[in-house]
Amino acid sequence: MKLRVLVSLKPGVLDAQGRAIEHALRDLGHAQVKGVRTGKLVVLDLDTPDPASARALASELCEKLLANPVIEQYEILS
Amino acid sequence: MSGARVGVLVFPGSLDDRDMMRSLGLLGAEVQAIWHKDARLPELDGIGVPGGFSYGDYLRAGAMARFSPVMRAVLEFAASGRPVLGVCNGFQILCEAGLLPGALVRNRDLKFICQDVRVAVEDPGNFRAELPPGRTLVMPVKHGDGAYVPDPEHKPRVAFRYVGGSPNGSTDDIAGVANAAGNVVGLMPHPEHAVDPLLGSTDGAPLLRSFLAACLATRARR
Numbered sequence: 001m002k003l004r005v006l007v008s009l010k011p012g013v014l015d016a017q018g019r020a021i022e023h024a025l026r027d028l029g030h031a032q033v034k035g036v037r038t039g040k041l042v043v044l045d046l047d048t049p050d051p052a053s054a055r056a057l058a059s060e061l062c063e064k065l066l067a068n069p070v071i072e073q074y075e076i077l078s
Numbered sequence: 079m080s081g082a083r084v085g086v087l088v089f090p091g092s093l094d095d096r097d098m099m100r101s102l103g104l105l106g107a108e109v110q111a112i113w114h115k116d117a118r119l120p121e122l123d124g125i126g127v128p129g130g131f132s133y134g135d136y137l138r139a140g141a142m143a144r145f146s147p148v149m150r151a152v153l154e155f156a157a158s159g160r161p162v163l164g165v166c167n168g169f170q171i172l173c174e175a176g177l178l179p180g181a182l183v184r185n186r187d188l189k190f191i192c193q194d195v196r197v198a199v200e201d202p203g204n205f206r207a208e209l210p211p212g213r214t215l216v217m218p219v220k221h222g223d224g225a226y227v228p229d230p231e232h233k234p235r236v237a238f239r240y241v242g243g244s245p246n247g248s249t250d251d252i253a254g255v256a257n258a259a260g261n262v263v264g265l266m267p268h269p270e271h272a273v274d275p276l277l278g279s280t281d282g283a284p285l286l287r288s289f290l291a292a293c294l295a296t297r298a299r300r
Binding site for chain 2: 009013014016017020065066068070071
């Protein structure tokens, strides 16, 4: 089954890319934009017997490689 | 200083391995390249982890290199108290591998930076032979992901700090750190590009000699 994992910088860690996008959007006249954070979407195709073990595996892969817990957080979407 | 046996790791995408080998050789070390697939290390007194873009820096700088066969051997090597020096991508790899605390993220201004910087020595762990606190060194940096972010749970031992503000948005202007034991040091500036007057600065030489002195000191103790 396919699982999508969202990896992003933790709040408080400077997201230079997000900030540059935020400035660009405001420069385009969208003063309502108060903040932009970016992340990485990783789509995993996993051969596991059931959704629960797929999620457990995805979580393990995040801890091991996909996210660096010092600076990043992850969320398993679906 | 002659006789320190140093291995320089070579990953797919390493760029500065040759410069690191050449500079350490000029300073009297016996240097050999260590391929990333080598799970066993030869008899060495120190290891250099060079700059570049290992594995294309995909995912995160240094993230994939950490799982190379050679890195397991490097973890054991470091745990035995022998010196490991990481420069630029090598610094990022050592952070990803957990040998140094913290992590490196994209430069504040999203620009690749290539310029000379001045750093001040603070606490370079065991690499202190020619690095008294307060000494300043001019060396080049060339990186896109050089902003150091400390691990809130492990206060870094700051080895080097940028003088006059960091070029990349590093927390507290940190340019390099040492591990708690003092035998692993990583920094973003490139000492190996600053040993020949032709290239503008020779301030990298005392740093590399201090690394080699630590190599010989640990060998003498073993």
